Amino acid sequence: MKILIVGAGAVGFNLAKQLSGEGHTVSIIESDPQISRKITEKLDVLCVSGSGNLPSALEEASIREVDMVLAVTDSDEINLTVCLLAYWYGVKSKIARLRNEEFTKEDSILRKNQFFIDRIINPIPITVDSILKVIETPGATYVADFVESDILFRGFRVPPDAPIAGRKIKELKEAGSTDSFLIVAIQRGDDMVIPLGEMEICPDDNIFVLLARASLPYFLPMVNRRATEAQGIVIYGATSIGIQLANALEKTASTVILIEPDKEKAQMAASKLTRATVLHGHATETEIIQQATLEPVDFFIGASANEQDNILACLLAKKQYAKKTIVITHEPDYVPIFGSIGMDVVINPRLITVSSILQHITRGPILGVAKLFGKTEAEATEMIAERGSEVAGKKLSKVSFPKGSIVGSVIKNGSMILPYGDCVISPGDRAIVFYMPEAREKVQALFTKK
Amino acid sequence: MKLVDFLAEEAIIYSLKVRDKKSAIKEMVEALTQSNKIPVKEVDSVMVALMKREQLGSTGIGGGVAVPHTKHGCVSRLVVTVARSEEGIDFDALDGEPVHLVFLLLSPNETAGAHLQALERIATLIRDSDFRRFMTTASDKKEMIDILREVDGHPTRSLT
Numbered sequence: 344m345k346i347l348i349v350g351a352g353a354v355g356f357n358l359a360k361q362l363s364g365e366g367h368t369v370s371i372i373e374s375d376p377q378i379s380r381k382i383t384e385k386l387d388v389l390c391v392s393g394s395g396n397l398p399s400a401l402e403e404a405s406i407r408e409v410d411m412v413l414a415v416t417d418s419d420e421i422n423l424t425v426c427l428l429a430y431w432y433g434v435k436s437k438i439a440r441l442r443n444e445e446f447t448k449e450d451s452i453l454r455k456n457q458f459f460i461d462r463i464i465n466p467i468p469i470t471v472d473s474i475l476k477v478i479e480t481p482g483a484t485y486v487a488d489f490v491e492s493d494i495l496f497r498g499f500r501v502p503p504d505a506p507i508a509g510r511k512i513k514e515l516k517e518a519g520s521t522d523s524f525l526i527v528a529i530q531r532g533d534d535m536v537i538p539l540g541e542m543e544i545c546p547d548d549n550i551f552v553l554l555a556r557a558s559l560p561y562f563l564p565m566v567n568r569r570a571t572e573a574q575g576i577v578i579y580g581a582t583s584i585g586i587q588l589a590n591a592l593e594k595t596a597s598t599v600i601l602i603e604p605d606k607e608k609a610q611m612a613a614s615k616l617t618r619a620t621v622l623h624g625h626a627t628e629t630e631i632i633q634q635a636t637l638e639p640v641d642f643f644i645g646a647s648a649n650e651q652d653n654i655l656a657c658l659l660a661k662k663q664y665a666k667k668t669i670v671i672t673h674e675p676d677y678v679p680i681f682g683s684i685g686m687d688v689v690i691n692p693r694l695i696t697v698s699s700i701l702q703h704i705t706r707g708p709i710l711g712v713a714k715l716f717g718k719t720e721a722e723a724t725e726m727i728a729e730r731g732s733e734v735a736g737k738k739l740s741k742v743s744f745p746k747g748s749i750v751g752s753v754i755k756n757g758s759m760i761l762p763y764g765d766c767v768i769s770p771g772d773r774a775i776v777f778y779m780p781e782a783r784e785k786v787q788a789l790f791t792k793k
Numbered sequence: 794m795k796l797v798d799f800l801a802e803e804a805i806i807y808s809l810k811v812r813d814k815k816s817a818i819k820e821m822v823e824a825l826t827q828s829n830k831i832p833v834k835e836v837d838s839v840m841v842a843l844m845k846r847e848q849l850g851s852t853g854i855g856g857g858v859a860v861p862h863t864k865h866g867c868v869s870r871l872v873v874t875v876a877r878s879e880e881g882i883d884f885d886a887l888d889g890e891p892v893h894l895v896f897l898l899l900s901p902n903e904t905a906g907a908h909l910q911a912l913e914r915i916a917t918l919i920r921d922s923d924f925r926r927f928m929t930t931a932s933d934k935k936e937m938i939d940i941l942r943e944v945d946g947h948p949t950r951s952l953t
Binding site for chain 1: 845846848849850851852853854855860862863864886887888889900906908909910912913916
């Protein structure tokens with residue numbers, strides 16, 4: 344497929360990296376010459392330095408030949424213009440990243456008349472949704488859903504008292520087949536491995552599991568000896584994410600506190616919220632901390648626009664009063680170090696946006712991708728077995744999957760089946776495969792018609 | 794998926810006599826043998842399978858409900874039974890609370906969908922606090938069955 348990406352920030356760059364890595368022809372338009380130079384150095388893509396809302400740049404980036412345009416600059420206005428122009432150029436598929444609620448809400452004028460956009464991706468509700476899932480899933484460090492097949496991909500930090508701590512992977516096989524879950528990866532320190540039967544789950548491991556949505560409540564007690572619903576939540580930063588989170592959480596949690604240093608923003612937030620308490624001040628001030636910790640705090644969420652403030656506030660909260668911390672960062676380079684400084688969950692809205700856009704690009708056998716970002720950029724991909732592909736009609740044990748890959752589940756007629764050796768994938772069946780980046784090409788080839 | 798289609802009505806226990814997890818599960822498994830759902834000689838092996846699963850993580854999933862379950866060769870189709878405990882059973886549940894309602898599930902080894910569907914159905918039902926309250930305060934076994942029939946007849950409607 345030929346894909347044009349407009350905007351090479353974290354979102355555009357990671358999309359380009361992923362899609363060109365999958366073998367698609369990718370061109371990029373980026374207005375900042377310094378960034379476009381970097382792109383040319385790092386990726387094998389055509390990079391045009393210019394403004395994506397001008398026909399000249401679009402034409403230079405071969406807009407007449409592309410199948411798809413992804414408008415992912417930081418500006419809603421530019422992204423809208425890009426899609427409108429792409430429509431006039433006759434591009435089949437157009438996806439825009441838009442943040443302003445006036446464009447993205449259900450009854451917006453754009454939703455009703457979006458003939459020139461096929462899909463709107465708004466990073467804010469997607470990010471809020473991810474954070475809510477983390478909060479309602481005790482012990483979770485990572486959440487992604489394969490919506491089509493109702494299969495969840497979750498990361499859990501294993502506490503020392505978790506019932507599965509100290510168990511070998513093979514001891515979980517039976518329970519896995521009854522309860523429909525499979526541990527596909529274990530991250531220990533910086534290393535991530537696909538576990539074999541003899542491997543033992545150790546305290547502090549970060550395990551990644553594919554499981555049927557229905558089995559989540561039965562899996563939670565395996566990774567948590569005790570857990571109760573989160574009741575006390577402190578959010579730092581009355582950003583769009585902060586306010587929408589407070590708004591969703593004030594319906595379920597007993598105490599929700601939003602801390603905002605800017606007086607006007609604090610007042611604005613207070614007017615939008617009903618049950619949540621808004622405190623005006625810094626999350627590191629003693630007085631504010633006193634007020635925020637009258638009730639026990641289950642989660643502290645650093646959601647301000649300032650990265651450094653978020654990190655500092657989270658560190659302090661973790662040390663002094665919060666059971667768990669969630670830090671929101673836009674800086675992909677920080678992600679690998681957070682684990683080692685005690686952050687429980689890292690949420691990167693830009694990378695979540697990348698994953699979400701990838702879920703919506705049907706390409707060859709790929710239906711959706713859930714990526715892990717960090718030192719190892721492993722991913723779980725849902726694929727359909729194309730008729731005439733290597734996997735179709737064969738017993739799984741007869742298919743040679745490359746090193747660094749594992750079939751996580753097979754989906755037949757909408758039901759999740761654990762992938763044992765004698766399981767046959769028929770053409771049209773779907774499977775979720777977890778693999779390290781170096782195995783990607785081979786895995787995807789197995790599902791593609793020869 | 795309707796739970797009542799798989800419910801071993803005769804094996805339902807209105808009031809469990811015992812207070813600990815293993816004895817409670819045992820009492821339920823024995824009730825299943827008395828209603829001819831599983832052969833007597835399989836009791837020990839079914840108990841081992843159920844307890845093995847409990848050791849990997851309590852099936853006390855919160856809200857005073859536990860769902861011990863396993864696959865086992867001694868049944869040819871899904872079997873579901875329910876028991877109530879007034880005093881509460883120490884199930885080492887996720888929320889640490891005593892368990893007042895136990896659903897026990899056995900399904901054949903080769904089954905794929907039904908077991909998971911039953912687990913899902915139970916998880917959905919017990920999210921409804923009215924359902925839990927009605928089941929635990931039922932005045933006899935017949936009322937427990939009636940409640941289950943009622944909610945199963947209206948899979949999407951809650952009791953209130």
